[in-house]
Amino acid sequence: MGIGLPEFLSIELATEHPQVIPISVFIVILCLCLVIGHLLEENRWVNESITAIAVGAVSGTVILLISKGKSSHILVFDEELFFIYLLPPIIFNAGFQVKKKKFFHNFLTIMSFGVIGVFISTTIISFGTWWLFPKLGFKGLTARDYLAIGTIFSSTDTVCTLQILHQDETPLLYSLVFGEGVVNDATSVVLFNAVQKIHFESINGLTALRVFGNFLYLFSTSTLLGIGVGLVTSFVLKTLYFGRHSTTRELAIMVLMAYLSYMLAELFSLSGILTVFFCGVLMSHYASYNVTESSRITSRHVFAMLSFISETFIFLYVGTDALDFTKWKTSSLSVGGTLEVSGVITTLVLLGRAAFVFPLSVLTNLMNRNTQRSESLTFKHQVIICWAGLMRGAVSIALAFKQFTYSGVTTDPLNAAMVTNTIVVVLFTTLVFGFLTKPLVNYLLPHDESSQNTGNSRCKQSAPGSPKEDATLPLLSFDESTSTNLSRAKDSLTLLIEQPVYTIHRYWRKFDDTYMRPVFGGPRPVNQPEC
């Protein structure tokens, strides 16, 4: 979404700085969005995304009328602006605000939904479109296009559902939906980039394996880079203690380093999303304890604000873009054809989602059955998880623009058709599914019942030092008798087999408290684990 100036607006006054008018108009609309979003907060149906899209569509119409049908845009889409300026704050904020304990407790489940899920969904959507598009008379797309379409429509937008779920009432559900949302975005983008690297001329049996290898390489290196930058920042902040002189410097360092992690990842052609996400996790885990109280408060709000503005900006853009008649005219499809194709995509999105949520949920419940945990995913939860991932949003739009346009412009009818299809799908899923989310969640999880359905009540009941928390103790007490230690070691070995994630998490906690926190910062280790 670069800065472009519609001809009709270029009045003499602002000739010196041509960006001034579109920036002003966009800021006014953004403010309008904020105010309307605030006024509709209590509303049963509407959420932030829907408000932004609606305000975007209305302003698009106004601009269309003023320009006499020439243009509905204030800004010209520029996927570079999206990937370099708008996406990093959103993802970094996700990492920075994530409830790390819950996230890592449910790590395996989240990863299976976020990674395996995207692979399954991409496969179903790619094959489905490849099989069905020609039958609808929509022909001419290449194999790369179909694979790209698969990844484009596998990235979900869970913001809408997260606004409705209550983190305190349904912590397991919330952390799964939140965690999957982030991992899913990262996986989709990484997979999209992996698809771009396939040489379709020399395709053979190894190609799938190579894509997967490429994916693993990108995934691990990006994660490591994010962790590295996060640790360096924490170390620098802890060692130099900027707060002695000014909290401004602390803040500046945090913001700049966060952004640098993304830029470095892009520089080395890694996945900036993953890097900046893990950088955010590390920073909130270590760095935020090394700064002054006011820096801690400020950083949290700054990242939240940047993320909020970026998100609103993107949905606003989607709203104005829906009225871009140039693309509709260029498109090879009629309006009816577009609706048919979009319908097919939406159906495939539904199928692709259901195809992995329910089997993987059953698998998760099976894995958890052996453990002492009572937190299992009920069918209602599974429906909500499935539903939460039906919305398509900013990442889909950005990837579609990246695949099918050159800086937001395309003259190819096929590509224009795919862009309009993406916009229709995003609009439909966000508006229709988005509207239904609040009623659905309220129906499935009435406020009174919800806290009993989840593991939350159990967590609230269990005092600090509940059975599972005690699993840390064996390793913390080195000065006890050998026999006690031995029997405890046996216990913890048994636990490791029965509750792999939980036990690994305990070991990690110990390692963290003993080696990491003294170097990189953090709250003083407490023996009383939080609930």
Place this chain on the structure above:
Amino acid sequence: MGIGLPEFLSIELATEHPQVIPISVFIVILCLCLVIGHLLEENRWVNESITAIAVGAVSGTVILLISKGKSSHILVFDEELFFIYLLPPIIFNAGFQVKKKKFFHNFLTIMSFGVIGVFISTTIISFGTWWLFPKLGFKGLTARDYLAIGTIFSSTDTVCTLQILHQDETPLLYSLVFGEGVVNDATSVVLFNAVQKIHFESINGLTALRVFGNFLYLFSTSTLLGIGVGLVTSFVLKTLYFGRHSTTRELAIMVLMAYLSYMLAELFSLSGILTVFFCGVLMSHYASYNVTESSRITSRHVFAMLSFISETFIFLYVGTDALDFTKWKTSSLSVGGTLEVSGVITTLVLLGRAAFVFPLSVLTNLMNRNTQRSESLTFKHQVIICWAGLMRGAVSIALAFKQFTYSGVTTDPLNAAMVTNTIVVVLFTTLVFGFLTKPLVNYLLPHDESSQNTGNSRCKQSAPGSPKEDATLPLLSFDESTSTNLSRAKDSLTLLIEQPVYTIHRYWRKFDDTYMRPVFGGPRPVNQPEC
């Protein structure tokens, strides 16, 4: 300072996003600057600006070596980026953080220094350069150029001195230097723009009057626009109370509206600097009381951080730009000639500064003699005020680029010479005068003595309800007997004549408490005036 990519750096990896490399390099250098600045905080000679310029020069040299003498730049100068993205946060922050009470107490003095001072300084520098440049063999500049040079070198950079003065120890001095710095920047830019509008073909006796009229128009409308946007923001924040749902929205609104005020001013060809400054003053006076506690803390730090990053960025750029050999080669002057011309400019800057600081200080002291205030500007204070305004900084650079280049590039030898001269003057004043500032201030105002020299001690002694503060009382007590009121009214009339600014300030306070604050927000009116 737009984003440009030196050829040698455009390795294959980052072809997709050409901005990635320069942004990464610049962020790394910025972080380096922050760390070095922090480590040298306690140092007797060095300040932020000098650190940034030095780091910039070193990185410029490194890039020069890597590129084998081709380029010393990471970023290409773009005055648009400066005026649209870097300057607004700096000025807004100045307005937001200004100690309003002190600022408005000394309003007349600040305005006379900031406005009349710039006029005197511009006149001296313009005539001086017009008279002396041809004698040095530097010919060919137009009348407009000479006037522009006058305004370019009349904008001061007081950041360096402000870092050294102690706001608590020398509040009068601090508020004068700070206030003059802001008003001076605004006046220079407004005057620069007024000079651009002169039609030199039809110049006559009315031209000077027209420039002054234009200046007054710009000054008043810009101020009103800033006040308007500030009031609207405060009103919206107070009425809607965003904090009920999220502090993120509050923050977003404040940041967006602040930026909008600047953009609107630019849109209507007013002075964005003045607008955004007064918008900042109004927002901190009203709006910041309408938001949640965390938003208040966050907003203060966010604006400080943005301003800090922008300033560092600019000085870094000046550092790298000093090594731009293309400009040196294009310049019509030899190195010796440049030093001569720069020497003349620096001398004129000194003269122009002294020519108004001392007379205006004497005038201020005369005006204050009749009042009960003991705060007069001692000769030491006058020397410090004069010194504080000797440094030239970012605004000079930006105006010079605006006058003499087209997006940072010039092929005209005369223009290139003026750009290099500006850079030399900025470097010389910032480095040499900057180095001497700390020792000078410490010599003139030793820590023990300083608080006695200023009005501060008196202010500290006077309990709430000191004589001058009582001047508000007459108007606050409507229910007293008429005779008392009459005699008090007489008193306050006498005060109005003797202490015009103070009494106006009292009336304003009353108006503010009665009418403004209930509508636009603020702390509950207290009868105990703060010291």
